[in-house]
Amino acid sequence: MDIKKVKGVGDALAQKFAKLKIHTVQDLVDNVPRRYDDYSEVICVSQIRPGPVTIKVTLSAVKSRYSRKGLHITEATASDDSGSVKLVWFNQPYRANALKPEEEYFVSGEFASSYKFFAITNPACELVSSFPVNTARLVPIYRLTKGLGHAQVRRVVKNALEYYNPEETLPEWLLNQQKLIPKGQALLEMHFPSSNQALAEAKRRLGFEEVFELTLASELNRQEFKDKHALEIPFKQKLIKDFVSNLPFELTDDQRRVAWEVFQDMEEGTPMNRLVEGDVGSGKTVVAVLAALGAISSGFQVAFMAPTELLANQHATSIYKLLESINYHQDILLLTGSMNASQKQNALQKIKSGDAKLVIGTHAVFQEKVKFNKLGLLIVDEQHRFGVEQRKKLQSKAKQMPHVLNMTATPIPRSLALTLYGEMDVSIISKLPKGRKQVKTALEIPENRQKLYKKISSEIDAGRQVFVVCPQIEEGDNARLSAVKTHEQLTKTWLKGYEVGLLHGQMKSENKDKIMQQFLEKKLDVLVSTTVIEVGVDVPNASVMIIEGADKFGLAQLHQLRGRVGRGSDEAYCYLVLSDNDEPTRRLKVLEHESNGFRLAEYDLELRGPGAIYGTMQHGELDLRVAKLTDVELIKSARLSAQEFARRGENLLKYSELNRRVSTLRTINNLN
Ligand code: ADP
Ligand code: MG
Numbered sequence: 001m002d003i004k005k006v007k008g009v010g011d012a013l014a015q016k017f018a019k020l021k022i023h024t025v026q027d028l029v030d031n032v033p034r035r036y037d038d039y040s041e042v043i044c045v046s047q048i049r050p051g052p053v054t055i056k057v058t059l060s061a062v063k064s065r066y067s068r069k070g071l072h073i074t075e076a077t078a079s080d081d082s083g084s085v086k087l088v089w090f091n092q093p094y095r096a097n098a099l100k101p102e103e104e105y106f107v108s109g110e111f112a113s114s115y116k117f118f119a120i121t122n123p124a125c126e127l128v129s130s131f132p133v134n135t136a137r138l139v140p141i142y143r144l145t146k147g148l149g150h151a152q153v154r155r156v157v158k159n160a161l162e163y164y165n166p167e168e169t170l171p172e173w174l175l176n177q178q179k180l181i182p183k184g185q186a187l188l189e190m191h192f193p194s195s196n197q198a199l200a201e202a203k204r205r206l207g208f209e210e211v212f213e214l215t216l217a218s219e220l221n222r223q224e225f226k227d228k229h230a231l232e233i234p235f236k237q238k239l240i241k242d243f244v245s246n247l248p249f250e251l252t253d254d255q256r257r258v259a260w261e262v263f264q265d266m267e268e269g270t271p272m273n274r275l276v277e278g279d280v281g282s283g284k285t286v287v288a289v290l291a292a293l294g295a296i297s298s299g300f301q302v303a304f305m306a307p308t309e310l311l312a313n314q315h316a317t318s319i320y321k322l323l324e325s326i327n328y329h330q331d332i333l334l335l336t337g338s339m340n341a342s343q344k345q346n347a348l349q350k351i352k353s354g355d356a357k358l359v360i361g362t363h364a365v366f367q368e369k370v371k372f373n374k375l376g377l378l379i380v381d382e383q384h385r386f387g388v389e390q391r392k393k394l395q396s397k398a399k400q401m402p403h404v405l406n407m408t409a410t411p412i413p414r415s416l417a418l419t420l421y422g423e424m425d426v427s428i429i430s431k432l433p434k435g436r437k438q439v440k441t442a443l444e445i446p447e448n449r450q451k452l453y454k455k456i457s458s459e460i461d462a463g464r465q466v467f468v469v470c471p472q473i474e475e476g477d478n479a480r481l482s483a484v485k486t487h488e489q490l491t492k493t494w495l496k497g498y499e500v501g502l503l504h505g506q507m508k509s510e511n512k513d514k515i516m517q518q519f520l521e522k523k524l525d526v527l528v529s530t531t532v533i534e535v536g537v538d539v540p541n542a543s544v545m546i547i548e549g550a551d552k553f554g555l556a557q558l559h560q561l562r563g564r565v566g567r568g569s570d571e572a573y574c575y576l577v578l579s580d581n582d583e584p585t586r587r588l589k590v591l592e593h594e595s596n597g598f599r600l601a602e603y604d605l606e607l608r609g610p611g612a613i614y615g616t617m618q619h620g621e622l623d624l625r626v627a628k629l630t631d632v633e634l635i636k637s638a639r640l641s642a643q644e645f646a647r648r649g650e651n652l653l654k655y656s657e658l659n660r661r662v663s664t665l666r667t668i669n670n671l672n
Pocket of ligand 2: 284
């Protein structure tokens, strides 16, 4: 239902909400507060101390005036039995008329010294007889956009909730079994909690529901997938053995195990849908090549997708080398957006005829005109960067479902992976190949930055390249955290005379590739960027990384970032610069000695909860709002409940709202 149906929402307001991706009443209600300000304790005027306060008062002496500087000022005296206090509003000319002297009000705001006298400045003020949303409660704080204020959003949400009566989504037996409160009550308490206890209950209820729906959607997709036919790809023992013995290195135990799991999946007549999770540098590519070799040697085509052109190029080169040893390299074809028309035409022809066996490319492979002859396996590198629509398109290119192998360097602890990647089987490569050097990691306080960059310049003189990573693109309250500002600072002063490039997510993808290419070709000494460099590009000569505002990131994410350096023969260094000069947190110190991404992720999970982990993933459409805040135990029990629901063979059509939500999730599931 359109948000304009809500009382008080016209075109102008609807447009502002649209900026927050809130279009319907449902969106509005699903948009849970980011946090709450606690104004729940109502005190007597005589008890007021500086700080946030709430009082229950009548108002008198309401008057407006202009200050000498032209500021509009409204003042009033607020009184209860114990005494009175001054209220002041700046530049709110509508205030004076809105206040009625004979009525009783809740007033919430900051009591502080202002213009030489103590007063509550710009307080919220609501009739005691109303349902207060800005005062005398845990007050919700929402995401805002320009021209949209807190009070306005709260009023609209309140109006929406009054009018919108949500259908129950969970079956009654489940509510009873899990002791969960009903949906309507949970939503009301989530937005306007009556107490901290009630808020916790609401979060539990809604977080459970989210995970339940997500898991149920995965379960149903999984069941459906099981009924689909895939091409059986036999395991060719001799060929694989030959290939492995010709590799320039010994496979690790983890690589062998995961490859074996993949081979077993592909032998089945049901389509594989497997995710290989492994740290940067853990050697996922060779596992994928093993799978690809299995498929092409049996006469199937393989599509190998990379998120960027650069990465596709790198893969093509390294896979060519790997397959050369057993003479399978002629079957490789690279398909990227930057090929010219006749190259493309030629490539498309080869894909269609089946001459091209292993097609490595970017999203160019998803285009309508790309027709495979006999697609047996789809490999998706850095799977979280791909949209589900794209994958669906590719699957529809095959007459039968191809097997799908996804790879990601994002370490998700198993307990969460089961929920988030519910539809996929997960294989984990947890150990790096032997002999890998650890990236030497050290924490730095901002005070030492100039020294640090000075040290860096001598590293550059010695022929090294440097990554500088910032948590945001533009300037916030702290200029150092902005990639744009840091780039400016380095080029103008600290690294003047060196070639410093800038890379961030708001740049066009051709430009991003161009900058990355320049860095790769050593035309740039330093690359300042946001986290866009996470994706697995290999720059062997870059051996130093500086991460600004390191405390803004999760451990797993920092670990992923530093995985960009240390890919060559040089000793690699990572400097984590804190956002202030305080003592470094214990959390970050762990990075100085721990080098296993999964252990770091587990640590994050324990310390900061699931939110820290979700934060490292790009989940696109699937936006877990409440579950981020909930604990792992709850997530587990919701998952088990969904499995029970599916096992019971419950008819989903009996629960219309649940059915609607789960159906939507089924189309965007898997976070891919
Ligand atoms: P990622 O898992 O990040 O995709 P890659 O597959 O790119 O890692 O592998 C990183 C590097 O490690 C490559 O140069 C690859 O040749 C090498 N490598 C892979 N497996 C092994 C191994 N078992 N022993 C030594 N080096 C390996
Ligand atoms: Mg990789």
